[in-house]
Amino acid sequence: MHIFEGFLPTPWWQIWFAVSIPVIMYGMYQMNKLVSQRREVVPLLAVAGAFIFVLSSLKLPSAVTMSSSHPTGTGMAAILFGPAITSVLGVIVLLYQSLFLAHGGLTTLGANTAAMAIIGPVVAYVFYRSASKAGMNFYLNVFLATALADLATYVVTSVQLALAFPSEVGGVYASFTKFALIFAVTQIPLAVVEGALTALIMKYVVQIKSEVLVDLNVLSSAAVTKIKEAME
């Protein structure tokens, strides 16, 4: 659930554009470099983008707050390609939703990009890489990294709204509690589903294209062998 059109006052919408634009530019540069150096990753890049498309279109009901919200789907791309390239894929989805669905908005695109396409993916990427070094089970790692990225996205959305709309009593923190109660809490069951689905799709990526995962430094070839042995 993104911040609606026109719902961030000056200077906040400009600030979030200032945060997002350099990352997206860097992401485009990285994506160009990756695609020209390794043509074989293009289909996987398309799948990662498509995964964001599918998951962010599913409005799921949550018993915690009796309201609906949607997963982000960005964890897979973040783990495979890093946060910069993921920000480019994410901004495409956010543009589609703000132009055709009146979901999110153009003036809030910077803020929504920062939450869903940058900071969430950074959380997924950092968690995955550190836990991978520490030797965590691959599927558990993907599950946790993705679920945390999903939650982080909505914590950031809550921070963004709280900064723009501080409460008269209690200021930014009081507002943050209110927004986080809506966004982040609603998201808990959705984050679990998102983590599980991402772990599953990553299993199939290992099955069909494990050499690309080794190329992209997502898994070592020893880890791939271990995971494949467990499949049989």
Next chain:
Amino acid sequence: MKLEYIVGIVLVLFAAQFLYAHFVIDPYSEFSGADGAAEDVIAEINPDYEPWFGGIGFEPPGGETESLLFALQAAIGSLIIGYTFGYYRGKNKVN
């Protein structure tokens, strides 16, 4: 245990939390969007705030068209995922 079973169980549990919410907690809830609830909080914090930009994108005329566009979004994504995975699976078999 196979990952597929675990994911299956997670999905069943997710359905269960929804059914519990719908039949036990509040049968009248429509599970409206969390973003709408956030809009109410903004109105409560700052009652004078008016969205300063109306949007220039296409606004679906109603729920039906909106669900069409969301379904289209999911369909395009699924098509790409299914095509790519099927292509590689077939290719791996041939080799």
